[in-house]
Amino acid sequence: MTRPPVANLWQGILPALVLIAGFFLLPILYTLGLSLTAEGNSGLTLANYRTFASEATLTDALLRSLILALSVVTIATLLAWPLAWYLAFCVTERRRVLLLFVLVAPFWTSFTIRAFSWQMVLADSGIVGAGLRNLTGADVSLGFLYSLPASIFGLTLFGIMLITLMVYSSMVTIDRRLIEANAVLGGTGWTAFREVVLPLALPGWIIGAALTFIVAVGDYAVPTLLGGGLQPVLAQVMLSVLKGTYDLPMAATLASVLVIVILLCVAPLLLLVRGTRLQS
Amino acid sequence: MTGAITSRALALLFWITAAVIYLPIGVMAVFSFSAARYQILPIPAYTTEWYGRVFTDGQYSAGFLNSVLLAGIVSLAATLIGFACAYSLVNARFPGKTAFTLLVLAPLAVPLLLVGIALRIWTTMLGLQPSLPLAGVGQVLYVLPLAVLNLRNRIAQLPKSHEEAAWALGASRLRAIMDVILPACRASLLATFILCFTFAFDEFVIAYFLTNFSITLPIKIWTTLVTGFDPTINALGTMVFAFSLMLGVTAQWLLMRKDR
Numbered sequence: 001m002t003r004p005p006v007a008n009l010w011q012g013i014l015p016a017l018v019l020i021a022g023f024f025l026l027p028i029l030y031t032l033g034l035s036l037t038a039e040g041n042s043g044l045t046l047a048n049y050r051t052f053a054s055e056a057t058l059t060d061a062l063l064r065s066l067i068l069a070l071s072v073v074t075i076a077t078l079l080a081w082p083l084a085w086y087l088a089f090c091v092t093e094r095r096r097v098l099l100l101f102v103l104v105a106p107f108w109t110s111f112t113i114r115a116f117s118w119q120m121v122l123a124d125s126g127i128v129g130a131g132l133r134n135l136t137g138a139d140v141s142l143g144f145l146y147s148l149p150a151s152i153f154g155l156t157l158f159g160i161m162l163i164t165l166m167v168y169s170s171m172v173t174i175d176r177r178l179i180e181a182n183a184v185l186g187g188t189g190w191t192a193f194r195e196v197v198l199p200l201a202l203p204g205w206i207i208g209a210a211l212t213f214i215v216a217v218g219d220y221a222v223p224t225l226l227g228g229g230l231q232p233v234l235a236q237v238m239l240s241v242l243k244g245t246y247d248l249p250m251a252a253t254l255a256s257v258l259v260i261v262i263l264l265c266v267a268p269l270l271l272l273v274r275g276t277r278l279q280s
Numbered sequence: 281m282t283g284a285i286t287s288r289a290l291a292l293l294f295w296i297t298a299a300v301i302y303l304p305i306g307v308m309a310v311f312s313f314s315a316a317r318y319q320i321l322p323i324p325a326y327t328t329e330w331y332g333r334v335f336t337d338g339q340y341s342a343g344f345l346n347s348v349l350l351a352g353i354v355s356l357a358a359t360l361i362g363f364a365c366a367y368s369l370v371n372a373r374f375p376g377k378t379a380f381t382l383l384v385l386a387p388l389a390v391p392l393l394l395v396g397i398a399l400r401i402w403t404t405m406l407g408l409q410p411s412l413p414l415a416g417v418g419q420v421l422y423v424l425p426l427a428v429l430n431l432r433n434r435i436a437q438l439p440k441s442h443e444e445a446a447w448a449l450g451a452s453r454l455r456a457i458m459d460v461i462l463p464a465c466r467a468s469l470l471a472t473f474i475l476c477f478t479f480a481f482d483e484f485v486i487a488y489f490l491t492n493f494s495i496t497l498p499i500k501i502w503t504t505l506v507t508g509f510d511p512t513i514n515a516l517g518t519m520v521f522a523f524s525l526m527l528g529v530t531a532q533w534l535l536m537r538k539d540r
Binding site: 003004005008009010011012013014015016017019020023024025026027028030031034079082083085086087090099101102103105106108109110111112113114116117118120121123125126127157160161189210211214215217218219220221224225235238239242248251252255258259262266 | 283286287290291293294297298300301302303304305307308311318319360361362364365366367368369371372373374380383384386387388389390391392393394395397398399400401402403404405417418420421424428444447451452453456478482484489498501502505506513517520521524525527528529532
């Protein structure tokens with residue numbers, strides 16, 4: 001073993017550290033702090049949060065964001081588990097690479113363009129609406145675009161991709177002999193899933209679900225283009241405060257509410273990961 | 281271990297999901313050749329006019345040039361900073377290493393909108409004018425986790441003996457990095473650059489908050505979409521999709537190839 005010319009080259013992290021401190025950590029801490037200030041008040045105050053709680057438009061927006069994100073995670077989870085099972089256990093290795101590519105490739109392009117392309121499909125004049133009218137001959141109107149369900153639909157597709165990918169990554173590392181042992185002991189496909197695969201793939205699901213929740217609760221491209229502006233989610237309100245009224249403390253408060261919501265919803269999930277790690 | 285019928289059903293579920301994900305992109309591509317201003321079915325006539333518009337409309341081409349330039353510089357910076365950071369994460373010991381690793385990855389776990397708003401508030405407080413270079417620094421932060429993850433995996437795979445041989449022959453640490461580590465990481469560095477480019481090129485939120493009047497392609501697309509429809513967007517969207525797909529395929533191919 002040769003001794004390195006410089007024993008410990010830790011300085012390589014300095015550029016990244018400066019960038020993260022100056023453009024991520026400090027801005028977010030400052031924003032959180034700013035939400036506790038108000039004009040004409042030198043000390044710390046909860047005035048902004050009181051304003052938030054008393055304005056129905058703001059609390060409604062928060063509620064919509066929560067419904068949106070929780071629906072997306074739930075629906076995507078129900079579809080992702082069977083899809084991940086299929087990719088991990090039902091296809092050959094060569095085919096698996098192709099299928100993973102098919103699933104992930106559309107998400108390399110911008111969120112905005114993907115959301116916009118759904119407008120053309122979901123609008124009353126879009127191909128689904130036109131197809132329905134041709135089929136039934138009646139003047140039916142979908143009324144689906146520009147609603148909360150349309151936002152849920154758009155973001156769920158993203159969630160399916162992400163959660164499937166994460167659950168699949170955990171599933172492929174599972175030792176096949178465990179599943180065979182389960183079968184030898186009289187287990188069926190379902191018991192193999194419940195007793196072997198589910199507990200071992202749970203950490204992957206938790207990470208996928210947490211990231212999906214974070215994206216869904218903070219996104220505003222899909223809610224703007226598919227959900228419309230009449231029933232805004234928190235992200236849309238935040239944007240209009242920042243670009244419209246320039247009320248920075250209020251924008252900071254809305255951002256802080258989002259941080260709190262994410263911490264409250266994601267932290268229990270992450271604790272669950274630690275729990276499953278400790279068990280195994 | 282899964283019955284044939286279950287397997288068939290799962291395959292069906294997979295392809296239905298894929299069809300739904302690809303449907304709107306296909307529809308957009310088809311309408312990008314429609315001569316009608318609005319989406320009318322059946323399509324009255326076919327044209328490539330909208331593709332021509334993308335190149336003749338000054339705002340689209342200016343936005344495209346700005347985006348390519350910005351994403352190029354951002355990805356180069358992120359790849360270099362990411363490499364230095366990844367090398368130290370693999371080879372050095374320092375207090376708080378785990379915490380620092382989590383901190384590097386943290387931007388992935390925070391909504392981009394929050395990063396954008398916090399940066400806007402922070403730079404306003406510092407008295408910095410919104411500008412394209414400022415947005416660039418913000419975007420480096422956004423793609424840095426990808427660069428560090430990719431390069432850390434690659435550097436950790438390299439046999440330690442090659443670097444040690446260079447030291448034994450009297451190479452300084454930096455010299456050994458330049459002559460041994462960097463060449464061995466060529467494919468990964470290129471893949472990292474392309475991957476960062478793909479994400480920086482499409483990045484909209486940080487660019488939107490940290491610029492006032494500059495136009496990148498995603499900003500131009502967004503303002504066109506929210507102010508009224510322009511069929512040119514169909515053509516542009518199809519081209520951006522094809523462009524991103526090409527970059528993504530190249531990056532993945534490079535990452536898989538290096539394993540041999």
